[in-house]
Amino acid sequence: MKVWDSVRKMANMESVNNTWSSVMQWMVQNATARTLDRIVGKILIAATTYYVWQERNNRLFSSVQRTPDMLSQVIISTVRLKIMGFKIGNDRKHRNVLETWQISMKNLDCDPG
Template sequence: MGPLAEFIMPSDIRRVGFLLTSTVVDVNINGKWLWPQVWLDKLPSLLNCPPIHLDLNRDELILKNDDVMFSATTVWDCIRLKENRVGWVDIVWLPQCIPSLCVSDYDSHGHLFFTYKYADKVWCEVKKVANMQHLSSSWDSIVLYLLSKAKSRSISSVLGRLVVAASAYYIWQERNNRLFKNHARPPDILVKTIKDTVRARLWKLKFKKTARVTSTLEAWVFGENFFSKMDAN
C-alpha cells in the first residue's frame, strides 16, 4: 500500500484481504477510492483524499530527453541547475587538485582572495614556495596567470594550482571559523597548514625526473626520497 502501510496496522491490511505489498490501484477503481470501512473508522481523514485517475496500461519512467539511456547521471543532468562554463574551470578541475575549493560567496572574491590584510599576509608567504612571487594579491591576476598554464602538466603549473586551491580553501575555512565559531588562527599557522597540505598532495603524485622537478621538490624537502618512492611503485 505504499505510505499507507506506515500508519495502517498490518493486521488491518490483511483483515480486509490486502497484502502488505498491495498498491494504490488495489483501492482505486475508475478514479474513486474504495477504502475498507475498518480503515475509515480509524482514519476518517481518508475520505478527504482527492480522486485520481490511473493509466493501467502505462507504468514507466520518462526522461525529459528521450534520446539518452536512463541512468543516475542522466537524471541528475536533467534536473540540475546548469550555468555557463566559466573560463577558469581548468584551474579548479584537474586530477592533481585538492577538492572542495569553496568560492561560493561571489561578491567577496576580490576581498577574500587575497587582498584583505590577513589573506594578503598568507598569500605573500605561500606564493614564494610556488615561484609566483611576481603575482599580486589580485584574484583576477592570479586567475589570468593560471589560465595561461591550465593545460600544462609541468610541476610548476601543478604546484601553482595546488597552492592557489589550498590557499583559497583554507582562507575560506578561516573566514567561516571566525564568523560561526569565534575561532581565529594567526597567519603563520595557516601558512603552515597550506604548505603541509600541498606537500602531502605532491607526495602522492608522479613526475618525470628532470632538473626543474628535482630542484622544485628539494624546495619542498623531498629530495631523493621522492624518486625512490616512485621506483618502489
C-alpha cells in the first residue's frame, strides 16, 4: 500500500486506489490508449507489480528486505529509464510528463514534430 501510494502520483493516477479491482479497472479503460501519460501509467503498473512480487519472494525465501521507500525509488528509476528510451515529440503534454519524471528533453531522442 505504501509503495503504490508513493508511485501512483508520478503517473497522475491518484484516483486509482490500492485495490486490485481499481488497478484493473484503470487498465481496462486504458488498455488501448497510446498517449504518453497512459503508456507511462501502464509501465508504472507493470514495474510496481514486478518489484512488489520480487520483494514478496525475497521476504519469503531470503533475508533480503527493502523498505517501501527503497522499493518506490527502484520502481521510479526503472520507469524513468524506460521513458528515456522513448522517441518523444516536443509538445506541451510530453513536456509535462517529462517534467514530472525529472527528465530533460536534451537527454532524449526527440521527434521534432
